[in-house]
Amino acid sequence: MTANRADAFSRSPDPVCQAVLVYGPDEGLVQERCLNLLKSVVEDPRDPFRVVDLENDQLKKDPALLSDEAAALSMMGGRKVIRVKSAGDLLANLFKDYFQNPVGDALIVVEGGDLPGRSRLRKVFEDSKQGAALPCYKDDEKSLPGLIRQIIEKEGLFIENDALAFLVGNLGTDRRLTRREVEKLCLYKGINSGKISLQDVVVCVGDTASLTLDDLAAAVAAGKTDELEKQLLRAQQEHQNPITILRAVSRYFQRLHLVSGLTAQSVPLDKALGTLRPPLFWKAADAFKLQVRKWSPLALTKALSQLMETEAACKKTGAPSETLCARTLLELTAKSPARAR
The missing domain is CATH 1.10.8 (Helicase, Ruva Protein; domain 3)
Known part of the structure; x- marks a missing residue:
């Protein structure tokens, strides 16, 4: 389902749909679409008579709880919403069984995390006529x-x-x-x-x-360890996950690599900067130009390779992703050709 369709669906879900899985890496967008779905049925999201919250662990211990709540009538009348939080693949069989014999008219809103393409829970919702799956991907330069x-x-x-x-x-x-x-x-x-x-x-x-990931990436490229540590702490306080941080640094280094590669081909620096989309913000231009002059295309290629390897390592089960991310960024910062000596 496309982003535009997912937004429209969250505000006005198909009446045939009895349960919606909302998942993806953008936690803010997951929350926004879940709230849209809830408001499509209930005016007050805090209505204790028409909104029921269930946790993943509750349903694992008592699978019948979902059908019981869906079948139960609201004390004050009106359609109910059942909100399932932190759902994972262990609930796949529960929803598969539910879709085979749905009860009541409640709308079930299932809040998932960043579920992979092979997720069993995603497949159950995508394959069911009574279900729908809304992906929530990070906004980018296009969206x-x-x-x-x-x-x-x-x-x-x-x-x-x-x-x-x-x-x-x-x-x-x-x-x-x-x-x-x-x-x-x-x-x-x-x-x-x-x-x-x-x-x-x-x-x-x-x-x-000043708290953006671009500033963090700029600190890495400039070799400013103190600034990196400050920006990394702030990014973590904003609940940015390590993979998001690594990708932001990679995007910054890709922009450096593009301009550095063009200047190596004798393209004037200002003309090379003009190829960047989105355009370089004027306040960051001087620092970026200095980094382009200091970093060679080969050094940038090696840095990008290290960032990609770290991202792959972070995705392995049980990997200490925060530690891997911080270590790689500190290593790149320490080795930066732009670092003040």
């Missing part, structure tokens, strides 16, 4: 502009292109954080007050921008 414009235009505002480029480059990939920061920007600007400029964005989102 972020549309999301930002949607939030801003809903408030009767318009954003200039350079301001939009700054937001795309600095807001990160978590839907919840993105929505919060853009809504804060709209509140700062005021309703129906015209265009949002780059200056507006820098003033309002500047503090947040």
Whole structure:
């Protein structure tokens, strides 16, 4: 299911659908779509008579609890919502059995994590006519502009292109954080007050921008160990997982590699920088240019290879991903050609 279809479905699910699995690496988007589904049935998400919360462990111990809750009528009347949290593959058989003999008219909203393509739980929901699976992937450079414009235009505002480029480059990939920061920007600007400029964005989102993963990556490329440790701690406090952090650093190094490769072919540096999408933010331009001059294409290739190897190691069962991520970033920072000697 595409992102646009998933958004529309979460706001107005198919009446035939009795259970929806919402899963993916973007926890903020998972929460947003689960809430949309809940509100499609119940006005107040905290209504204790019509909203029932069940945990993964509860259902493992007592599988019949799902059907019992689905069949039970609300004391105050109205359709119920059953919200299942932290669902994993161990519940696959339970939902397979439920779909063979569904009861009641409750909407079951199942909150999953980053389930892989081979997930049995995903397959059960994807194969059932009474079920649906909504993937929630991280926003990227393609999807972020549309999301930002949607939030801003809903408030009767318009954003200039350079301001939009700054937001795309600095807001990160978590839907919840993105929505919060853009809504804060709209509140700062005021309703129906015209265009949002780059200056507006820098003033309002500047503090947040200092916490982005791009700044963390820039610290690695610049060889600034103290800055890396500060940014890594902040990223962890924002609940960014190690793979997300590694990919952000990889994207930054890919941009360095692109420009470095072009300059090695005698393309002027400013012209090479002009090929970057999204465009390089002017405040970061001087530091980025210095890094391009210091890092050779070969050194950047080796760094990217190390980042990819670390990401693969993080995906292994039982691997200490936080430790692996931090160690690799510290090693790259220490070996940075741009490091002050």
